[in-house]
Amino acid sequence: MSDNVKRAYRSPRRAEAAAQTRRLIRDAAARLFVEQGITATTMRQVAAAAGVAERTVYTAFATKTALFHEVINIATVGDELPVPVAERAEFTATQAEPDPGRAAEQFADHGCALLERAGDLIIAAVESSGADPDMRQFCEYGAAATAANIRTVAQAWHHNGLLRDELDPDQAAAMLYALASPQVHHLLRRHQGWDPDGYRAWLTHTITRTILRAP
Numbered sequence: 001m002s003d004n005v006k007r008a009y010r011s012p013r014r015a016e017a018a019a020q021t022r023r024l025i026r027d028a029a030a031r032l033f034v035e036q037g038i039t040a041t042t043m044r045q046v047a048a049a050a051g052v053a054e055r056t057v058y059t060a061f062a063t064k065t066a067l068f069h070e071v072i073n074i075a076t077v078g079d080e081l082p083v084p085v086a087e088r089a090e091f092t093a094t095q096a097e098p099d100p101g102r103a104a105e106q107f108a109d110h111g112c113a114l115l116e117r118a119g120d121l122i123i124a125a126v127e128s129s130g131a132d133p134d135m136r137q138f139c140e141y142g143a144a145a146t147a148a149n150i151r152t153v154a155q156a157w158h159h160n161g162l163l164r165d166e167l168d169p170d171q172a173a174a175m176l177y178a179l180a181s182p183q184v185h186h187l188l189r190r191h192q193g194w195d196p197d198g199y200r201a202w203l204t205h206t207i208t209r210t211i212l213r214a215p
Contacts, residue, residue, distance in 0.1 A: 022060050024050040030071050034120045038068060038128040038135060065134045072125070072138075075118035085114070086149050095156035100212035103162055107153065107180070108204040115185040116196055122182040150176045162212050172211050179206055 028049035032041040043064055047054040061067035074080055077088065085091055090113075094106035115122075122142065129136040154173035157163050163172050178184065180203060188194045188202070208215075 021050075021052060021056065025052065025057055025060055025067070026071050026074065029067050030075065030121060033068065033071070033124050038064075038124050039132050043067075068121075068125070068135075069138070072118060072121050075121055076114060078113070078117055085145075086152070091149070095153055096160075098160055098162075099215060100157075100162045101208060101215040103157065103160075104204050104207040104212055107176070107207060108200050111180040111203065112185075112196060112200040115180075115182060115189075119182045119185045119189070123186050126182070147173070147177055150180070157212065164211065164213055167211065175211055176207070179203060 025046060029041070029046045032045055032049055041064070043057050043061075044054050046067070047057045050057070057067075061070065077083065077085060090106075090110050094103050094110065097103040097106055122139075125135045125139055125142075129139045151169070151173040154163070154169045154176060157172065158169040163169070167175075185199065188199050189196070194202070
């Protein structure tokens with residue numbers, strides 16, 4: 001009987017073509033979301049910018065919200081692997097680092113890289129959240145997840161004896177949350193014209209001087 005059952009066949013070339021089309025759509029959407037806002041961007045505009053038919057966009061992504069979520073998720077972690085920020089080696093490394101100066105550098109390096117990839121998209125979502133319930137929900141969830149991740153870092157630094165005597169983990173977490181926020185990154189990088197190295201150096205220096213013990 002098994003001889004009569006046709007085996008499913010998936011062409012590697014076709015799969016790669018589909019993946020490439022999906023990347024083109026994501027890249028086009030990311031540009032438009034940042035340039036003109038999420039609410040104002042239509043799937044038809046995304047299709048035109050990606051050079052594909054509108055039906056192709058809807059085949060890949062049923063809704064604009066689904067498209068945005070894939071765009072922001074990949075921008076946040078930097079690749080297509082289904083591994084959240086909290087489980088990434090570059091994030092967990094700072095929790096085990098015993099040297100306060102190096103811990104600050106690792107935290108700043110990771111935060112700067114993440115915000116360079118995803119910061120403008122996060123700001124676009126924040127700006128759209130007043131008129132878009134989906135974006136409002138995303139912003140609330142994202143803020144809570146970020147706060148939880150940063151609290152984990154602050155608690156690890158407290159456990160390792162890296163925090164200044166006058167700070168408890170909750171205070172340190174609140175300060176880190178503010179300093180490394182997308183809003184501060186956006187103000188310094190986009191409004192003040194700082195380059196990534198300048199922002200990273202400022203973040204490292206400020207964390208070292210206000211949150212961590214002297215090396």
